[in-house]
Amino acid sequence: MSTELPTFTDADLHAYVDQRLDPARRAQIEAWLEGNPAAAERVRAYREQNELLHAAFDGVLEEPVPERVQRPRSARWGWMNYGGLAATLVLGVALGWLVRGESQRALPLSIVLPKQAALAHMVYTPEVMHAVEVGADQEAHLMKWLSKRLGVKVQAPQLQAVGFTLEGGRLLPGEDGPAAQFMYRDTAGLRLTLYLRTGLHNNRETAFRYAKEDAVSVFYWVDGSTAYALSGELDRERLLNVAQAVYKGINP
Amino acid sequence: MPNDLIAEHIPRLRRYARALTGERSRADDLVQDTLERAWTRFHLWQRGSNLRAWLFTVMHNVFVNQHHKNKTQRTEALDDAAPELTVPDDTQQSLHLRDLHKALEQLSLEYREVLLLVALEQMSYAEVAEILKIPLGTVMSRLARGREQLRALLSGQAPAPLRRVK
Secondary structure (H helix, E strand, C coil): CCCCCCCCCHHHHHHHHCCCCHHHHHHHHHHHHHHCCCHHHHHHHHHHHHHHHHHHHHHHCCCCCCHHCCCCHHHCCCCCCCCEEEHHHHHHHHHHHHCCHHHHCCHHHHHHHHHHHHHHHHHHHCCCCCCCEHHHHHHHHHHHHHHHHHCCCCCCCCCHHCCEEEEEEEEEEECCCCEEEEEEECCCCCEEEEEEECCCCCCCCCEEEEEEEEEEEEEEECCCCEEEEEEEEECCCHHHHHHHHHHHHHCC | HHHHHHHHCCHHHHHHHHHHHHHHHHHHHHHHHHHHHHHHHHHCCCCCCCCHHHHHHHHHHEEEEEHHHHHHHHHHHHHHCCCCCCCCCCCHHHHHHHHHHHHHHHHHHHHHHHHHHHHHHHCCHHHHHHHHCHHHHHHHHHHHHHHHHHHHHHHCCCCCCCCCCC
8 A cells, every 4th residue: 555665675585484584574575475476476485495495304303313423533433432441441552552543643632632631531540459550659660660661751740739649650552652641639539640642743832721521621731742631520620720730840 | 522512513414414415325424524624623613603603614615625526426426316305204295305305406506505504404694604605695696596496496397597606
């Protein structure tokens, strides 16, 4: 009726089909469509297309996601749900050697390091008898041995000030060489591990970074040619506090 | 971890990939390659920005690269690609779906992407522009042409002659 009917562009028509118009504009276009059967037919057809597409493909949303697309190929080795300690132990050890393949080598440290550290943490912290290879009672020997194997002077920082005592350490297979793990424990029996990798190239100092692998929180950073990762099943703030103590202990 | 953030988007990436490629295993290959790249380039994603859009951009790039690489191979393979649709009971409807599947394959890639992002993934036009790195006006023109072509294909007419896409 009105002589001031608004005009509509093609874009309006699509926005109407896709329900992206505000109610006022929508009402206007509906009124306009009544007098424009050709446009109304297009709208009907486009809506039917939308419905068809959903009918054809929405079922995919309900499908279980196949294992192979749950995580990238190159990272899949690192994180399987471990059924038993033994299996994980085998995995953990095998990993260090297998990981030297080309595809893994391409992965950035920021992905590999926290995963390896958290895995090592999960493998060894439940151990009662063999949590460490060399105990803190032989600290001097432990440091000398690990320093020799890692090729740099290694020293486990003192963390008593933040409530953790050194239990000992062990040698581990790293991505392309040896790595080390120090284990600490507080009076309640909670364990933290500090994972070290050396021999990094082109790595400058980085800030603390945080990652979470299942229940294990990890703070990790790179300091010159050495990468550190502190893992523990405790909250981020508390772990950060310890990570800072580690950093200060290493860089007094 | 990146994986947790990314994981929630996987079902939609799979849906889009299925519609884009029309075939289950190719779609999951595409999803896998996309996740691969997203994972290793996760540091490029700006925290707080639209992760879903970023992931779809990654998928777009992977898809376009592969598409160009396999262009000849692909055209040959199309006939063999068995449509794997979720087929509802209604026969009339499933006939329609088979038509849809064929029609989608015939849509040019540029139109197919925009149409699926809007109509299936219900992205805003601005999001589509961001994902495909094209201007909003191009999104609208591709959407209009894509819908018209699909309409022609579904009604059994030959599609309007292809116009060069910006």
